[in-house]
Amino acid sequence: MNLIPIILTLFGIGIFCLLTKRNLIKTLIGIELLGKATTLAIIWGGVIQNNILYVQSLAVIIIIIEVIVVAVFLALIYAFHQKSNTLDTDELRRLQG
Amino acid sequence: MIYVVSGAIILSAILAVILRNPLLSVFSLATVSMFLAILFYQLGAPVAGAFELSVGAGLITILIVLTLTFIQPKSDKSTQAPILLIIIGSVITLLFFVVFMYWLPQETTSAATGAGSWLGVGEVLWKTRSFDLFPVALVIFAAVFGILALLRKQKETIQ
Secondary structure: OOOHHHHHHHHHHHHHHHHHOOEHHHHHHHHHHHHHHHHHHHHHHHHHHOOHHHHHHHHHHHHHHHHHHHHHHHHHHHHHHHHHOOOEHHHHHHHOO | OHHHHHHHHHHHHHHHHHOOOHHHHHHHHHHHHHHHHHHHHHOOOHHHHHHHHHHHHHHHHHHHHHHHHHHOOOOOHHHOOOHHHHHHHHHHHHHHHHHHHHOOOHHHHHHHOOHHHHHHHHHHHHHHOHHHHHHHHHHHHHHHHHHHHHHHHHHHHHO
16 A cells, blocks of 8 residues: 555646646645645655654644635635735736835 | 545545636535545544544635635626535535445554544644644734734725
């Protein structure tokens, strides 16, 4: 049993979503997929090293931080949508300078 | 069995990326979290699985759907998910979940549901890792204040 290909595939899907999608909600989904791949990698590392208790405590903290990231990102999306009435990431270029 | 769950994770992740409807994408992301929770449970990490299920599949989905309802105009029909599709998808996902939980290997289930696992994680979290819990709490407070500041500023701009 080896979960490394699953982790890499999940990571690749997240990177693909971040690079190709222009919708801010899709960007958030890509970030979420990257976070889930990371959590799975950490749990898998704990399984390999037979140190599952310590790794679970790490995973719990990571999941909590993930929620914080999502909440802040959603607040930014809401603020950006109120300002520009769109979710297109190309419009973010107007915020430069 | 683990490979079946892993395949379901990859399939749900691909659906979350390629679906055009943001609501269906978010529901696919919740499905990823749900299958990930099952995988954590099968790997002998029930605490992480419970957190992933409640927070990843529950709280994050609710937050994103709530934001979508705030920012989507009512006249925008393209982003409204068909109700029948959502109901059928939810029933199929629930059936998969029940079947997976029923067919979990017995030794994994008995090892994962023991109270020692939960107590052990709590002991590690509060004793071994008490040093970084304080910065994590600070990060959470900073994020809460940041969100409040963002929304308050936005409200003032609208007024």
